[in-house]
Amino acid sequence: MMDGCMWVVAAVVSTLTTVLTPAQGNTELELGVVILPTPPTVIVQRRTPLLLNCSAFSSPGFGPTTYRWTRNKVDVTFNKRIQLVENGSLYFQHLKRRKRPSRSDEGLYECFLTNSRGVVIGRQVFVKVARIASKFTKMPVDQTTVVGGVARFECKIEATPPPVFIWEKDGGSLPINNRTTTLASGVLQIHNVLMEDAGTYHCSAQHSFQDIANLRETVTSLSRRRSDAGILTVNEDSAARPPSIVYATDEITVNIDESVTLECLVDGNPQPNVTWLTPNNTHV
Template sequence: MWLVTLLLLYSLQKVKSEDVISTRLYFVNASLQRVTFSSSVGVSLPCPAGGAPHAILRWYLAAGDDIYDVPHIRHVHSNGTLQLYPFSPSAYNSIIHDNEYFCTAENMAGKIRSPSIHIKAVFREPYTVRVADQRSMRGNVAVFKCLIPSAVQEYVSVVSWEKDTVSIVPGNRFFLTSYGALYISEVQKEDALSTYRCITKHKYSGETRQSNGARLSVMDPTESTPTVLDSFQSGEVQIGHSVELPCIASGYPNPTIRWLKDGRPLPADSRWTRRITGLTISDLRLEDSGNYICEVTNSFGSKEVTGRLNVIEPLRVTLSPKNLKTGISSTVILSCAVQGSPHYTVSWYRNTEPVLPDQHFSIQGAHNETLFISAAQKRHSGAYQCFATRKVQTAQDFSIILLEDGTPRIVSPFSERVVIPGEPFSLGCTAKGAPPPTITGLWMMNL
């Protein structure tokens, strides 16, 4: 019989081992950054973060203050859902009803925080919309605008127009712009016999309002220089969306309209459509950004309006390595790659606390996109997050870092065995270390 002994040697090469991190954290809806609700309805907001196994979910104000329950006003349920109940105007509190919140998820892997979420209550308040009387020359254009009070302008939109109490169907000589104006082309004398009203709807309360009836005065054509009746302003639109740049003018003879981008005529592109309401650009691209000029001209003169269109790309953040398990005293390098529109700022967090440079931490790169951890210690383990922010846009990604004593050690050894020559046998051995060690066998036979 043979007496077989297997001696183990270790190296620093990686082998198949247990998962880097046995627990995990995740986001359900990391893009949620604004919630507006009606004060008469209230809102329930699940925590956009979670974990497995079970994670502790907590809500905070953006300033870092803990959320506390306010009877019949605010409550955090055991499942991490934040609920703001319907309330009367007398119970309004800006700290509760118009503030920024964030939610955290925490388990053994670490602690992550959502981007700040602006939660705002909107009151059911009386308001009036109106339309002003207009004047136009026969054969020209007329523009009616629905005047909405600034206090509710953000939540109220035009849903239709009426002519003598009959809803206007766009087409023929009547056009509705994407932002709610009514254009009447080739104005005729009989247009002065009707009244025009706008109908609006509140986004959160669902209430509708009807304006007063406005009239149109129609005059005979008289020679005149162009007058711009409606125009566009500068703005930002996300890539892939559509935008309408309004531009319409009156005058006699009827003015012609020419569009320029950055001082040059518009390029031939099926995405660009000239309509009576203005210029519509669909499926926006980054290269569509620029200065747009609407030039209106007739034989008595010309006018122009200029606006800046910025096409922006949503921010996207990728943090690498995604998860890392290594030994103490190691150097850890985390790289935060940001895609999207420029002029963003980067900030770092560990377990939801800001990372501050010290003897172990340093933040480098043109945009602070690289985090170095030198001589990392066990206490530096946790969830690291990189946030990129540009105006109202925020994107983030996170990585779980686990630091431990990396000295290789045998977890499950084996003992000597006596076998018969030719008989198959197996020996099991489990080892741990950081980085995970390889296992090398050395045979020794005693005859």
């Protein structure tokens, strides 16, 4: 018996990416160039410094080495704010993000290394500036349930990288018990509701510190958004309720090797059984 379900499976949908960086170890080319493995995407704070390493170097005996950087296939213009370091790294005194792409520092950066034998792309990396929207696209709404029933609140907000959601009840920390489930997508599920669960619920969204490359020691500059509250009303009712699906994931697209959460929240009295089937109609 169960009144809700959640299953994490490996994704089977693939997407194409132009980022070509070695997955493991160093790669040595015939040109006497060694390419180091680097992440395909770097997320940074706006108005803070950033150092992009070229992640490639030329072996001795292959002549002088020169470096060139492009952003979105256009040569990077060096100035007081953007400088080329002697080892080929690209240094930003501070990052800019603008609505007009031509005035923003976001984009695909490529480092070209040249020696006496030729030219190679030492690094390809997408640079994104951390941001979080000023308004939520979805916030908790008032709802009514019964003792033994279920409740579901949801928050959504546009952010890079995806935000971390923190839930509160009546202005304080959300009680921790085996009846509440919080999902990374911004969903709060409450199972086997009790009278004490009645109250106001709201979420806060903020960036995850480990996802930002150039996070300063003072993290107060990271934005945090707080949603409006949704009120949960709980009534006493022991009458039988037919099984019903309160919410189920409809369709989702993810990358290969990523995990995905398929949400299923059901209600009924007595509690209904839940069965998961794979695309091959086999039981999970």
